Every structure is written in structure tokens, then in C-alpha cells.
Amino acid sequence: MDFQITLLPGDGIGPEVIEKAVQILQIIEKFTDNRFHFSKELIGGCSIDANGTALTEEVLNACRQSDAVLLGAVGGPKWDNPDSNIRPEQGLLALRKGLKVYANLRPVKVHPALMAASPLKEEKLSGVDMLVVRELTGGLYFGEPKGRSIINGQEHAVDTLIYSEEEIRRIVKMSFELARNRRKKVTSVDKANVLESSRLWRKVAMEVSRDFPDVILEHMLVDTASMRLVTSPSSFDVIVTENMFGDILTDEASVLTGSMGMLPSASLGNGKPGLYEPIHGSAPDIAGKGIANPIGMILSAALMLRFSLQMEKEALMIEQAVNRTIADGCRTADMGGSLSTEMMTEEIIRRIHE
Numbered sequence: 416m417d418f419q420i421t422l423l424p425g426d427g428i429g430p431e432v433i434e435k436a437v438q439i440l441q442i443i444e445k446f447t448d449n450r451f452h453f454s455k456e457l458i459g460g461c462s463i464d465a466n467g468t469a470l471t472e473e474v475l476n477a478c479r480q481s482d483a484v485l486l487g488a489v490g491g492p493k494w495d496n497p498d499s500n501i502r503p504e505q506g507l508l509a510l511r512k513g514l515k516v517y518a519n520l521r522p523v524k525v526h527p528a529l530m531a532a533s534p535l536k537e538e539k540l541s542g543v544d545m546l547v548v549r550e551l552t553g554g555l556y557f558g559e560p561k562g563r564s565i566i567n568g569q570e571h572a573v574d575t576l577i578y579s580e581e582e583i584r585r586i587v588k589m590s591f592e593l594a595r596n597r598r599k600k601v602t603s604v605d606k607a608n609v610l611e612s613s614r615l616w617r618k619v620a621m622e623v624s625r626d627f628p629d630v631i632l633e634h635m636l637v638d639t640a641s642m643r644l645v646t647s648p649s650s651f652d653v654i655v656t657e658n659m660f661g662d663i664l665t666d667e668a669s670v671l672t673g674s675m676g677m678l679p680s681a682s683l684g685n686g687k688p689g690l691y692e693p694i695h696g697s698a699p700d701i702a703g704k705g706i707a708n709p710i711g712m713i714l715s716a717a718l719m720l721r722f723s724l725q726m727e728k729e730a731l732m733i734e735q736a737v738n739r740t741i742a743d744g745c746r747t748a749d750m751g752g753s754l755s756t757e758m759m760t761e762e763i764i765r766r767i768h769e
């Protein structure tokens with residue numbers, strides 16, 4: 416099969432890590448009859464500089480026509496003016512919305528060899544293997560009204576947390592389906608003690624759960640969940656939650672693994688294409704130095720093989736090579752070592768060939 420893959424390197428370390436993921440994919444390609452065709456487009460700050468907007472309609476259309484989209488990261492101090500109404504993150508939001516990828520999957524697994532690097536004690540970390548499913552195209556980040564106004568001489572700002580039944584149902588359903596192939600437990604995280612949107616969320620989650628009698632559903636308030644993520648992280652299997660809660664909880668969960676630089680994500684809708692990106696940002700503090708950890712980006716490429724290209728065997732080849740590389744003690748700076756982006760990638764490639 417021929418696959419069209421759109422690359423959106425973005426800003427900061429984005430281009431540095433995406434280049435490595437492509438290198439790995441080109442090696443994987445040689446083991447198969449499939450052919451990857453890559454095309455590179457602009458998003459984020461670099462797109463603002465070139466086109467005055469963080470994502471052009473042409474780029475969005477190119478993404479829509481591809482089988483999968485690989486994204487690096489966007490943003491940086493150059494575009495950080497709080498009063499500007501053109502910001503790099505708008506490119507990300509427009510892309511997610513434009514591709515209708517409503518489910519953001521973030522697997523969090525702690526590698527035994529990295530437990531010492533985690534801020535949590537080892538006994539808390541053993542058995543941590545969760546999948547956070549974050550709603551991505553609704554909720555507080557998109558709800559209307561949204562904006563600023565002057566009321567009685569004072570500046571006011573409003574954001575709106577709104578969900579339809581259907582938006583909740585499709586993501587909760589996907590979470591149950593994913594849980595079926597795991598440890599069969601879904602934790603639905605909300606703030607139902609104060610938010611009306613969360614009470615609807617809870618009601619729909621209960622309805623969906625009736626079709627999945629083999630999967631346990633538990634409800635948890637988001638403040639409790641944030642505590643339990645550090646006190647008993649291994650108790651979670653699949654977590655499903657609304658956009659902003661998921662944004663915050665996944666950053667918290669990511670530190671369990673020792674570094675932000677290691678975690679991948681997949682954003683899926685009902686059809687193609689899927690969107691794949693590491694969970695870290697553009698890391699302006701280390702951009703251009705060649706020391707970024709490429710693992711989050713490389714594992715995102717593995718998720719792309721699994722979910723968008725139906726190449727499970729090849730996804731596992733990458734994941735196992737990364738696991739062996741870590742087990743053998745290879746570390747970039749963020750993991751407490753001294754390997755460059757290039758050297759870490761070479762180590763992973765060597766293990767793919769083994």
C-alpha cells in the first residue's frame with residue numbers, strides 16, 4: 416500500500432525530533448511492502464511568520480487528504496505577546512477541529528529502568544500502565560461565547576464549558592472499547608459536584624456503560640483524580656475526561672515516567688486521518704542544541720502505524736526497540752544522560768535491526 420503522510424514539524428525542537436521519526440519510518444518501510452510518501456507543511460509560529468496565520472486552509476486541506484499527520488510542536492517566546500490575537504496554538508486547535516479528531520489518546524507506562532528518575536517512589540510506580548483519553552474538540556477550549564469585553568470600565572473575559580450528549584457519548588464509547596482490550600476499567604473524571612456539564616457527562620457515561628457489562632465504570636472528581644495520580648497511579652486503567660481536565664491531568668501523569676520528552680499521543684476521529692504528536696511542547700530552552708529527546712516523537716510514529724496504517728507488527732518493532740534502548744541505559748539529557756538526539760536515534764535504529 417502507498418501511504419500519504421503529512422509532516423508538520425512546527426517550531427523549536429519540533430523539526431529536530433520529527434526528522435528522527437521520519438528516519439525511523441524509512442527504515443521500517445524497508446521491512447514491508449508499504450511505501451510512505453512524506454510531504455512537509457507549516458504550522459504554528461513558522462506559519463505565522465510566512466503566512467500571517469498559524470494554519471492555512473491549504474495546509475489543512477493537505478492534511479485532510481493524507482492517511483496520517485505527524486506533528487512536532489508549536490510555539491515559542493517569539494510569538495508570546497499576550498495581547499496579540501494571532502498565536503501558534505491556534506494552528507493546533509484549528510487542525511484538531513478541522514480533522515475532527517475528538518479523542519486524544521495518551522498512554523502512560525513507566526519503564527522499570529527509569530523508575531529511579533521519577534519523582535515518585537518505585538513502589539508506587541510498579542504496575543503503572545494507563546491510557547488517558549482526553550476529549551479534544553469540545554469543552555472549555557472551544558465553547559462559545561469566548562472573548563473579552565469591557566463592562567463598567569473593567570475588562571472581563573469569558574470561556575464556556577459546553578458539551579452535547581453526542582460529543583460525550585462518542586468519546587466515552589471509544590474509551591470503553593479501548594478498555595476491553597486492556598484491564599477492563601474506565602475511570603470517568605469530572606467535576607459533577609459543581610459543573611452542570613459534568614453532570615451530563617456522568618449521566619451519558621452511565622448510559623454508555625450499559626453496553627459494556629464486562630468493563631467496570633468508576634466516576635471520580637478531577638481534584639481527587641489529580642491526587643490519586645500521584646498516590647496510587649497503578650490503580651488506573653483507562654481514564655476518560657473533558658478537554659481541559661485531560662490537558663492538565665496528562666501533564667501530571669507524564670512526570671510519572673521521568674520525562675515529558677518520552678510520551679506520545681494519538682488523536683483520532685471516526686475516519687482518516689489520525690493526528691500523531693508527542694505531548695511535549697517546542698522546548699525553546701533547548702531548541703537548536705541537538706539534545707532533545709526524540710522518543711516521544713518516535714513513539715508517536717509507532718502509534719500512527721498502529722491506528723492509522725494498520726501496521727501493528729511494525730509499531731511493536733519500534734516500541735520494543737525503544738524499550739531495549741532504555742533498558743540498556745541510553746539516556747538523553749532530560750533523562751539524566753548525555754546522548755544527543757542523533758545518538759539516541761542511532762541507538763534505537765541499531766536495535767530495530769537486531
Ligand code: NAI
Nearest residue numbers: 488489490491675676695696697698699700701707708749
Ligand atoms: P515544553 O514541553 O516545551 O517544555 C517543558 C520542559 O520540558 C522544558 O524544560 C523542555 O526543555 C523539556 N522538554 C520538553 N520536551 C522535551 C524533549 N523532547 N526532550 C528534552 N526535554 C524536553 O513546555 P513549555 O516550556 O511549557 O512550553 C514551551 C512552548 O511550547 C510554549 O510556546 C508552549 O505554548 C508550547 N507548547 C506547545 C505544545 C504543542 O505544540 N503541542 C504543547 C505544550 C506547549
Ligand code: MG
Nearest residue numbers: 662663666694
Ligand atoms: Mg498541555
